[in-house]
Every structure is written in structure tokens, then in C-alpha cells.
Amino acid sequence: MDTTPVSPTRSRIRAAWAVPTAAVVAVAGAFAAPPLLASAGSATLAELTPEQLLTRVLESEPQALSGTVVHTARLGLPDLSMTQVAGADPVSLLSGSTTLRVWSDGGQRSRVSLLGTASEYSVVADGTQAWTYSSSDDEVVHYALSPDDAARAEKMRATARPPADLPTPDELGREALERAQRDATVSVDAATTVAGRDAYQVVVTPRSSTTLVGRIVVAVDARTWSPLRVQVWGSDDAATPALELGFTDVTFAAPDDAVLTFSAPPGASVREIVLPLPDDAALAGLAPSDLPTSLPDDPADAPLPEGTRVTGTGWDTVVELSDVDVAALVAGDPGAVAGLPQVDKQLGSAGAQELYEEFAPEGDGPGVDLDTVALYEQLTTPVEGGRALSSALLSVLVLDDGRVLVGAVPVDALRAAAGE
């Protein structure tokens, strides 16, 4: 019995193999098309001067939003992404790409979740209290004011009145622009699309040639005027930004209430950390409003905490801290952290600033359990008289005599500043 099938003809074979070929093309097209379409839709937005743009941003109300943010750091630091092994952890923000989900009601309440492979690190803020929750070790850290302080804070918020001499956003914008233009050129770049939304791009290019920062580009949504993306470019890599924080998808609508509330899950270990509120006298000196009455003066003129020295100007500014017990700090000794002068970290955009503040260690000591000694050894390289960390945007020089120098300049510039 002959069961061998008749061999198909050559044309039939060709026709059959055309099907997978077409399938490959169709599938490749389906994957390539969305990004191409997204980048093709560059909008025809009305031309704005940097000044007008800044004014619009300052005038805009904080927006309720929910979205996905991708943070990418190409700082040239050793790869510390351990999310696969150890779960989501803020340390992973130092290198590689990290996905975050953010929700905010535009006011007091927000949630930021750092996504790991099958893990999550969440920060939930609600007015005067905040929680962090790490899924990998099932631990809740609750930051709150003491009941007395919380009551005081509530009262202050209720009675707060904006001062009469509050500058208009227009004035504030002009002032900010003038200040920025002292050390940098500010321009508006071609419109772009971020997370499917039309956006203006503000480019700040430092005039200094020594700084590690090449330029900072902030994409601002053309309708809500919220920052959608911040890119910081190093001076030696023009192809890819060293630091990038941007929405990949965003909706401006109030998020679900369940997202913004938090209560410790049963069985989780809870660490309570009470944050001190400065006394009334100190608070009275602050403007009781979200808008500052004027921008802070040149950092060199600002009153500095003891043990802090600032040299250089503008982008070449080097901050020097003396008498820092680095060994104790690295070992996580809370006392050493408490003794550290409070240096405010100022980032380019409100969004980045908020994010930084949410993740910045608060209270007494870093909230992250890590082998910090090993991390310190890994991050820094020995140099003459101490250790140095050099990254694409920032250098840190730790000297054996207890001085620590930080600046957006090469390590050599820090050493020169230290030798003065």
C-alpha cells in the first residue's frame, strides 16, 4: 500500500512559505508601528518664549494624575540592579532602568510604587504621614508626626494666609529665568511627544565647560503644564541622557481612593518613626504657602550649616563637608547620620524633586537594609588621600581627614578644590 503523499509542486511550496513570511512582517510591523506612530505625531504647538513657558508652568495647578514612569540612570556606576534577586528596592534607581507607578490626587495624597520582578516597594504619603512598604521583606515603615505636632500642623494649615506681597507667577518666572541665565542658556526646543502627549521642551545648557552636566531638558505637557520628562545629559555623551525620568503613560484624573490609602497588612512588621516638627518660632519664619516669596539667593550667600563650605559658582559649585565620620555613616550608625549637616538636594524639576524627596532617606537612618560597607567599597575607587566616586553627572571625594566634597565636576576639580 502506498501511503507516501504526492510531493507538493514547487509553486505550492512557495505559496505555503509565503504565509510565515507575511506573518513575520505583520508581527514585526505590529511591534514597530506604535513607537513610530508616537514619534511621528510631533505637534504643531504655538511658539512660546522660555519666559512665557515658565510662566505657564508656574501658573498651573498641581494635577491629579496616575501614570507609569520609567527612570533610567546611565551614570557609569557598577550595576546594582538586584530586583530579580532581592526584590524592588530604591537602590536600584542608581543604575539601569526602573519602572515606577505614580498616583497623586494633586494635593496631599500620593503613592509611588517601584516595580520589581514579582516585588514592589511602595511609598504612600497622606498629608502629615507616610508609609513605605517593601513586599520582599513584608515590612512597613510608618513616618508620622507626634499627635501634638500633627495637631499643630493642622492648625497652621487652617490658619495659613498667603502674604500680601506674593509675587505673580509671571514675576517669579522672569526671576527664575534671569537667575538661570546667569550661568546657563535657556531655550525652548522643538515640540515633542511624551507618553502620547504633546510637550514643549525647555533646554538649560550650562555655560561652564568644566561641569559634568551637558544640558538638562525638561518636557512640559502642552495642556496641563506638568513636567512629563526630565533628561540630564552628561557633557561627554551626546547620544544618550545620563539620567532620564519620564512618563511612559499618564492620565490626568483623580486616582481611586483605595490606591491612596494605606493600612499595614496583617502579619507585616511595622516600624514607627516619629518625625520632629520644628517649633513655632522656626516655622513662623517660613512663608505659610507653597509658593516661596522669592527664590533663594545664590547658594554661596545662603546661611550654611556648620561644617559646610561652598566653593566655585554656578554649575562648578563644590560643596565641602568637614568632620564627617564616613566609616560610621557607611556602617549605618544613626548618630553619624543625625550629625550630618542638612544639605538640601535640589533637582531640576518639581516632579523629580518630589520623587527624590519621597525616596530620600528620612528620619534616623536609611530605610533600606543593605550591606552598605560592601556597597561603598564597590561604588568608590581609592585615590590619593581617600576614596572617590565618579559618575557621569556627579563626583564625590571622601578624604581620609573627614572631609567630603561633592560636585557636578570631575574628581580632579574636587581634588583641586580640596587642596585650596
Add this chain to the structure above:
Amino acid sequence: MSLVDTAATGAAPADAPVRYRGATARLVRSELALVLGRRRNIVLLVGLALVPLLLGVVLYLAQDAGLAGQGPPFVARVTGNGLFLVVASLFLCTPFLLPLTIGIASGDAIAGEASTGTLRYLLVVPVGRGRLLAVKALGALAFAAASVLGIAVVGLVTGAALFGIDDLTLLSGTTVPLADGVLRVAGVVAYVGLSMTGLVAVGLFFSTLTEVPVGAMAATVVVAVVSSVLDQLPQVAVIHPALLTHHWFDFAEMLRVVPSADVLAQGLAVQAGWVVVFGTLAWARFTTGDVSS
């Protein structure tokens, strides 16, 4: 299978068989019986089902020994809530054991018949080659589903027996009621199951290429392993989103406070892409290739 009945039509070309009512249905039934009844496949299924059982027992014994709270995510949670044993077992099996098992079944689908010389008899069944391939794919998919479901069911039973089941605490720290939790874990199981469809298509394609089943099985498993290795290399980050294994762990999305439909849809779309490409490749190869044994 009624090979004897159909052998009479043997002279007819395989791609234009005489139609018999219910031939496909009978073929499906016999294929399912073959795949799920084969002793080797049953041993594989039992082996997979042992994972949650072993994991559960080990955790149960270790929880008082001060070893609790260690290990990868999920595993530490199991002692508090048996529902997590399902997720933890799938988490442990997804990178290697599950692809290995599914690679064996799908790589064997055609090549196994070819190597034992039964493929030529199958081709005289009054069912076209395309439909025969679809039946073979169905068998391999049924086996994949059985593997995932086996882990899930044994995990659920073991977890409930050893640790009890309770309201589910999500990765985001939110606690949802038991019914919602069970639904979310069912979503995890469904997502893991659907994540394996691309691998089944790859295995089926390799299976049509060779008469050596071991070769097809090994090639299928190698694809999964190479894919996960490439997924770790930052230098090829641009192709990561399209890799077969890249979205496998996105099942964790089901355990976040607001599961992102976009992320889940993306993972399933990638699997669909692999199914379409390798499914049509297998079809083109199987309907045009010479079958000599």
C-alpha cells in the same frame, strides 16, 4: 484511532483526503488521550505537581526552625497564607521546569510520530495536514494547560491544608478579601498558562523539522533558555520586549493594587506574535515537507 478504517483511503493524496464526518473530533479525542495518557507525560505532570507539595512541606517544617522569611519573594509569604503557595510554586517553576516539561511534550508532537514511523499512518486519516497539525497543537496546549493547572491545584490544596487560606495581601501592601484574592491568583495561573503558548508553537515548529524527537525537545528548551539569557544582557535591551520569556514574570501584575491591563496585554501580545510566526512556520513546513517515515 480507527486507522484500519481509514487505511482504505490510503491512495488518496494527503492534502485532499476524502472527508469523513467527525474525523477531526475523533482525531482530537485520540490525540488528547495519547498526550495525557502517555506514561512519560504523566510522570512529568506528577513531577511538576510535586513542586508545590515539596515546597509546602519544606516551608511547613522550616517555619519553626527560624528559617522562615528567607528566600525569593512570595516564598516567605506562604507560611502566612496558603494561597501564596500557588504563586510561589509557579514563580519557581516558570523559569525552567515548566518550559522543560512543555518543551518535551510539544517537541515530541510530530517528531515522535515520525521517529516511530506512525506519522505516515496519521497522514492517511481523512483530515488535511493543516488540521492534523492543529490537532497536534491542541494536544500540546492541553498538556501545557495541565502542567500549569496541576501546579496550581496541588499548590492550592497543599497550601490550604498546611497553612490555611486567608485574605490576600498584595505586593503593594493592600489587603483584598479572599474572593478577590482567589480571583487574582486564578488570573496569575491563567497568565502563566497563556505565557506558555509561544513556547508550544516553537516546539511544534521544531517538531516538524526533524524525525529525532529529542532534538526538537532540546531545541525548544534551548530557545527558552537563550531567551532568558538574552533578557539579562543590557547590550541587547532593544530586543528585550519581544523576547519569548521577557514578560513571563509579569503575572505579578495581578498582585499589584491596580493591575495594569496594558502590561498584561503587552505580554500576551508578544506570546501571540510568537504563536503566529512559529505556528505559520510549522504549518508551512508540515504541509509542504516530504514525509518518508
